[in-house]
Structure formats: structure tokens, C-alpha cells
């Protein structure tokens with residue numbers, strides 16, 4: 110004789126089954142949710158990666174963002190030209206009295222983009238772009254915006270997607286986007302890299318599937334941006350004076366307190382994050398960014414002028430592959446064996462390059478997650 114159950118019990122069983130199915134479905138969905146954190150010092154290229162994801166996997170930029178970008182891009186250029194004028198006036202570049210006066214006015218007073226468009230024709234500016242493009246105080250975006258100045262200066266200028274990708278806007282606070290990638294939903298979190306912003310990072314360290322740490326390889330001849338600029342303008346034309354001043358990890362002694370090499374800062378920051386207990390089980394991706402600018406700089410500057418240890422490096426020529434290998438070794442040095450990292454060279458302002466590298470990373474992350482799942 111079969112077991113007779115009364116109606117309330119059958120209802121309870123059905124309800125239990127429904128709840129279990131729901132929990133299973135939620136677990137499956139959660140496994141497909143991936144939290145990724147973009148970390149790195151300021152100006153390393155984190156937000157540029159986010160912009161590329163928006164272009165690749167979302168709808169790109171909306172109308173309001175494009176209109177706001179007109180102002181931001183023009184300001185990027187005006188600020189860059191103020192710096193450039195300062196560098197020229199502290200250099201041995203020949204400047205006519207009229208040019209000198211105009212450069213001083215540019216530094217003192219905020220001028221509009223049309224004025225910059227005329228200043229760009231000055232002999233001293235042209236000479237600057239021939240001789241000093243690798244100067245540590247020249248913002249990276251100007252290499253892109255300088256040849257496009259005429260287009261940007263016209264009254265009815267509308268920024269292109271490419272313009273928005275190159276635009277520089279320091280991140281304050283935390284921004285995130287969410288998009289579908291293969292079978293996964295990726296939540297990508299972008300934070301500000303400035304020192305004052307870093308204390309906010311810890312709030313996002315829980316449940317992180319992957320940390321994408323970005324480093325600008327081109328920052329090897331730069332010092333951290335919080336430093337007094339007057340010193341840098343005067344000294345940075347002489348690269349020997351401006352070489353590594355503080356290397357907390359390396360052998361060079363502290364020569365000027367407060368002057369920290371930006372690549373060193375990036376390595377130190379990476380190590381402190383890699384060893385953070387909350388991120389013990391996260392995958393670590395290291396994006397060695399700005400490979401284009403690194404190549405440009407290495408054609409004019411010896412890497413070993415800034416990192417004397419490089420002279421002893423096996424392949425110590427001044428080539429991109431060798432220098433990149435050395436930089437990667439700086440990140441790996443002293444890490445515990447289980448602290449594995451997946452490193453890749455990247456040029457974040459090239460959409461296809463980001464798409465490719467991100468795909469490689471995801472292959473690693475998802476394959477590893479699959480392993481983790483199968484152990485359960």
C-alpha cells in the first residue's frame with residue numbers, strides 16, 4: 110500500500126522543490142557573474158580599458174558624454190600646452206621675443222583652443238615636438254591630439270570615439286560597468302589611482318574573481334604627480350638629474366625625499382595588493398601598458414639611466430622586449446610561489462588590442478574557475 114500524504118505536506122514538498130530549483134539556478138547564475146577590479150596608479154590606463162569595453166561590448170558613449178568631451182579634450186590640450194611652454198622656457202630651445210611673450214601669457218592666463226591652434230605653428234613648439242616628446246611632463250594624450258589640433262579647434266567640433274578614448278579625465282570615486290562576455294556577466298570596477306583615492310579600494314576587495322593591475326611602462330622616466338612641478342621643470346631636461354631618486358625595493362639610495370619614480374611606485378603598489386589577504390583567491394592579471402610610448406621613449410632614452418640594475422640584465426639592450434621583460438621581473442620579484450600572475454603587454458588606446466588581451470585573460474580566468482568548480 111502506498112504512503113498516503115495529506116495535501117498540506119504535498120504542498121510543502123512542492124514548495125521545497127521549487128526553492129531548491131531556485132537556489133540551484135541562482136548558484137549557476139552567480140557562478141557566471143564575474144567581479145573584476147581594475148587597479149593601478151594614476152594615469153596607468155584603467156579608465157581607458159573601461160572605455161574600450163564600452164566600445165566593444167556596450168553601446169559606446171552617449172550624446173551627453175560626447176558633448177562634455179568637447180570641453181574636457183580642449184582643456185587637456187590647453188593644460189598640455191601650458192606645460193610644454195614652461196618646459197620650452199626652461200630649455201635651450203631658441204625662442205623669439207614675440208614667442209616668449211605669447212608663451213608667458215599662455216602659462217598665466219587660460220586661453221581658448223583657437224589660440225593654441227596658432228601657437229602650434231611657432232618654431233619653438235615644432236622644435237619641442239621633434240626633441241622633447243619623451244619629456245616626463247608631456248601628457249601621453251598630446252601625441253594623439255597635437256596632429257589633430259586643427260580639427261579639434263573648429264567651432265562645430267564633435268569628438269570621435271577615438272578622441273574620447275584618448276581623452277584624459279582623472280577618476281574620482283568608483284565607477285562600474287556590467288556587460289555580457291561569452292556565458293558570463295562581467296562587473297568591471299574602475300577606481301581612481303591617485304594616492305588619496307586608494308583608501309576607497311578596500312571596500313571592493315570582497316568576492317573579486319580577478320584583479321587587472323595596469324602599469325604604464327612609459328612611466329619609467331616620470332616621478333609621481335603629486336611632486337612640486339617647479340623642481341621637475343628645472344631638472345627634468347637633464348635626465349641624469351631626474352633619474353630614480355627613491356627606490357624602496359632597489360639598491361639606489363634616497364637622494365631627494367618625496368621624489369618617487371612612478372614605475373617603482375607601481376611595482377610597490379602591486380606587491381602590497383598581491384599580498385592582501387582579501388584577494389588571496391583572486392586571479393591576478395598584470396597589464397604592462399603603453400607599449401607604444403615605451404618604444405618611443407626607448408628610441409631616445411636609455412632605460413638604464415633610470416634603472417641602473419638593468420645594465421646587469423641578461424639581454425640588457427635598449428629594446429622593447431628586453432625592457433618589458435625586465436619590468437615584468439620587477440613585478441614578480443619576491444612574490445611567494447602561490448602568488449601567480451598572468452602578465453601581458455598592451456596598448457590600451459587601441460580597441461582591437463584590448464579586445465584580444467581581455468579575451469586571453471578571460472580564457473585563463475574561466476578555465477581556472479572551471480577547475481575550482483569541478484573540485485566542489
Ligand SMILES: Nc1nc2c(ncn2[C@@H]2O[C@H](COP(=O)(O)OP(=O)(O)OP(=O)(O)O)[C@@H](O)[C@H]2O)c(=O)[nH]1
Pocket residue numbers: 149150151152153154155156157158249250274275276277278279280281300301302303398399400401402455456457458459
Ligand atoms: N600612448 C598611449 N596612451 C595611453 C595608453 N593607455 C592609456 N593612455 C593614455 O593615458 C592617459 C591616462 O589614462 P587613464 O585611463 O585616464 O588612466 P587611469 O589609470 O584611469 O588614471 P586615474 O583615473 O587617475 O587613476 C589617457 O590620456 C590615455 O589616453 C597607451 O597604451 N598608449
Ligand SMILES: [Mg+2]
Pocket residue numbers: 155156157278279280299300301302
Ligand atoms: Mg581613471
